Amino acid sequence: MTLHKTLALFGALLLGSTSLSAAAHAADHDGQQLYPLLSYRTGPYAPSGIPQWAGIRDYLTYVNDVQGGVDGVKVFVQECETAYTVERAFECYERYKNGYDGAPVAILMGTSSGFDAAASEKVRADKIPLVTNAGGREDAVDGSVFPYQFPLLFDYWTEASIVVDYVAKQVGGYDKLKGLKIATLYHDSGYGRDTIEPLATLSKKYGFEDIEIPVPHPGEQQQAQWQQIKQQAADWVFFRAWGVMAPVGIKTAARVGFPADHIIGDIWTGSEEDVRPAGTAAKGYLAVSVFPSGTDFKVSQTLKKDVIDAGKGDLKDQSKFGSVYYNAGLVTAIIYIEALRTGHKQFGDRPLTAAEGQWALEHLDITPQRIEELGATGLLSPLKVTASDHEGSPAAKIVQWDGKEWHAKTDWLNGDRALFHDAIFAKAAAYAKEKSLPAREAATN
Amino acid sequence: MFFLNVLTSGLLSGLMYALVAIGFVLIYKASGVFNFAQGSMVLFAALTFVVLNEHGLPFWAAFPITVLVMIVGAVLIERLVLRPLVNRSPNTLFMATLGLSFVIEGLAQALFGSDVHQLDLGIDDMPLDLWGLQISTFDIFASAVAVVLVAVLAVLFSKTRMGISLRAVADDTLAAQSIGIRLPRIWQIVWSVSGLVALVAGLLWGARQGVQFSLSLVVLKAMPVLIIGGFSSIPGAIVGGLLVGATENLADIYIGPLVQGSVSTWFAYILAVAFLLIRPSGLFGETTIARV
Structure with missing residues (x-):
């Protein structure tokens, strides 16, 4: 056999095996829901990121392994390193926005202010709902102008008040x-x-x-x-x-x-x-x-028993368990899972599409009773989102550092959101006018 | 008095910048190369020290071990990166240090993680009232360290055989080699000394802001210092540091409100550009004369 023939045969075998592997692989995560995690485990902001990803992953591990998925639908996490740079975050976004291995994206949970701001028009064009917990542009609370952005939980204007x-x-x-x-x-x-x-x-x-x-x-x-x-x-x-x-x-x-x-x-x-x-x-x-630290919450204890102690946790440094950033990740994952549950009630227990994810977020209602059931009382404040209000009810505590740990000085405070309502919605209206955005019919659903 | 306080604190901050800039100057003097990896070396040295310290080693033990690690690193850099590039253009060597910075940063995070480490050198960072001036004891200590370091390096460069060899290499590498100066040894020494300077700078900056990845970004502050002071002058680094520290502090207070934003970051670079236009080699840098 000549060298050329050998190479041709080798190439054909390689191509064939790759195609077979890809075909088998494509079905691997059928029936699952994709969670694209745009992480930063390297770079200057890694210390803030690593505990957050652990909080998210540990809760999703608990849901998948202990609860058998969200209403039977497993969450498939694909992590993509961004080093907190906008350009890498966009690469990750493009890689996963249409799903992966048969698993669709319903909701993208944002991880950096830079990307969240830069992706504003991109997610509108792609119709992907983007959640920015306790951040993002404040005028995005107006769901009629920003149908695909959800600055949930908190905003800096309320924080000022x-x-x-x-x-x-x-x-x-x-x-x-x-x-x-x-x-x-x-x-x-x-x-x-x-x-x-x-x-x-x-x-x-x-x-x-x-x-x-x-x-x-x-x-x-x-x-x-x-x-x-x-x-x-x-x-x-x-x-x-x-x-x-x-x-x-x-x-x-x-x-x-x-x-x-x-x-x-x-x-x-x-x-x-x-x-x-x-x-x-x-x-x-x-x-x-907005993300109180501590390990005494019931949900934290459950994770400790079923995930951390079972050796399935994501943290290398166990002292970060219950830290502010770990709990921020935990809250993010809870909101994500509750949104999926909301969607399942409407569309059935299956992986949701982005359009269904948007509907689910706009009908998300995490009541105090539900928070209690989740074991997250004190960790998460009640959250009710509507098509016109994409933030919910902002709330935060004032905490104090005693040299070793944080202590809550107050209960949940809501601030004077009404004071800013008109100004924020006027900003959103001005944005809609500047961009000539058509009125959104779905905002009335 | 407020003006004097702002000026003094700026000057003292400038000495901290100068500490980082000196590391660049050392390598530039020996090889004519701008070492882009100096910031990564600051990070790596401080992380090594603080991790050893956290594992129970006292300062007197952790410091020499870290110095040893930096010397081993210098030897490896010379063998694996610089030696294969001998007699290549400074641009090639610069690109090599650019790659090296990513390798060192990656290695530092792989070995020591990405956590923020607290570093307590046992020096109080509280203000002393000296004739109405509020000066921190830590700042006084850092200034003293900078002055001692400059004095030691000045003696090293002007009075020792090694220093004279180093200057010969900087002047003309080929000529220096032809009279028997061993280039690899000179590079190993100068990178080791630069590693030591990186450790000192890393400890002082780390004590102030915590030892974390952003230490490697301190180099951004050293750039205008080098342009103003000159790339090849240690006293220039000190004077450049003082100028940058003082002007950026004063600019933030007196110009910042006029433009409704912080100005210190770019103001130092504006100053540097002005120097480039008026005196391209910096205040104390050697003027390069090339036959074309």
């Missing part, structure tokens, strides 16, 4: 806010700048002085900013950081003599990863929390 509400309670009432100075030290990005407008509104209403100070990314130097806070004699600081900016800020505050118990961190500035590197300087530091 919760912070002001907490400060008001500490100083003896809203009438005592007049003349007070509240400085907001924010990450100079779209995320960081999101609270400028609501704080201006709140300042106008209650008479406190609103001081806005930006910190350039990544925020490894903040001496000038904290000296400015000190010089302007701010009474409270609302600290909206991300990544390395958080511990550096807390330590710099101590260096200029600003008390930690008068700093209120944003929801992404209130994890163990934010305070531990700051050491003793973080003792007494406050934060807004």
